[in-house]
Amino acid sequence: MFIAYDDITQRIPEPPEWWLLGVPRYSQFHPHDASVYGSQVALVRARCQFCHAIFDVAEFPGHIDLRDQLALYGDLFVGDPPSHNGCIGEAMQSETLQVLEFWVKESFDWQRLNKFERLLPDAEGYDGGSISVMSRVADAGLSDEFERSHRQKDEAALRKILSDAGVENFTHIARLLLAIDRRKQLLHLAAEQTAFSYSSVAAKSAELPRRRKMEWIWPLISRR
Numbered sequence: 460m461f462i463a464y465d466d467i468t469q470r471i472p473e474p475p476e477w478w479l480l481g482v483p484r485y486s487q488f489h490p491h492d493a494s495v496y497g498s499q500v501a502l503v504r505a506r507c508q509f510c511h512a513i514f515d516v517a518e519f520p521g522h523i524d525l526r527d528q529l530a531l532y533g534d535l536f537v538g539d540p541p542s543h544n545g546c547i548g549e550a551m552q553s554e555t556l557q558v559l560e561f562w563v564k565e566s567f568d569w570q571r572l573n574k575f576e577r578l579l580p581d582a583e584g585y586d587g588g589s590i591s592v593m594s595r596v597a598d599a600g601l602s603d604e605f606e607r608s609h610r611q612k613d614e615a616a617l618r619k620i621l622s623d624a625g626v627e628n629f630t631h632i633a634r635l636l637l638a639i640d641r642r643k644q645l646l647h648l649a650a651e652q653t654a655f656s657y658s659s660v661a662a663k664s665a666e667l668p669r670r671r672k673m674e675w676i677w678p679l680i681s682r683r
């Protein structure tokens with residue numbers, strides 16, 4: 460949940476053009492204004508789950524590259540919406556509608572990559588255009604084999620399944636899946652070892668009903 464910037468928004472008649480980690484911005488979006496040292500940023504149209512207010516927000520890679528997030532999940536996790544009039548939805552993760560702009564920094568210059576600009580699953584008219592790895596595996600009828608190989612951390616088998624399912628960069632994706640698992644394990648281990656409240660948060664998360672995005676929020680959640 461982000462803090463309110465009513466002291467700014469109430470003094471400026473027009474609505475913000477976009478939001479940077481909950482902060483209202485009034486000029487047209489440009490990655491220069493979003494990140495100094497980062498190498499990727501997306502401008503994502505997001506919607507409050509509760510009141511359906513729309514916000515264009517800058518989104519950065521967490522522990523996973525934004526392109527990999529799109530490949531794996533067909534979606535980006537943008538977290539809570541900016542503060543807006545004390546709406547209950549301020550503490551709920553936003554729905555994701557569209558990648559409006561996608562930028563990467565190469566050799567100190569920002570380049571816009573249109574191929575990653577697309578509708579996201581909560582958009583009206585979304586046609587599965589950014590189909591995820593999991594959907595491809597399911598469509599190929601390989602979900603059971605995938606689950607088994609994933610559980611057994613069998614990289615060779617994962618590569619074969621992903622390749623058979625027509626996933627581009629299947630070697631990279633197989634390694635990425637196993638790296639995400641290792642990260643989850645390390646987070647849990649660190650929490651147990653420090654007896655920090657983190658572990659109770661993890662336990663509570665595990666008990667939550669399996670919401671649409673829960674299974675992949677966990678590796679991303681500690682970035683902010």
Ligand SMILES: [Zn+2]
Binds near residue numbers: 509511512543546549
């Ligand atoms: Zn709202």
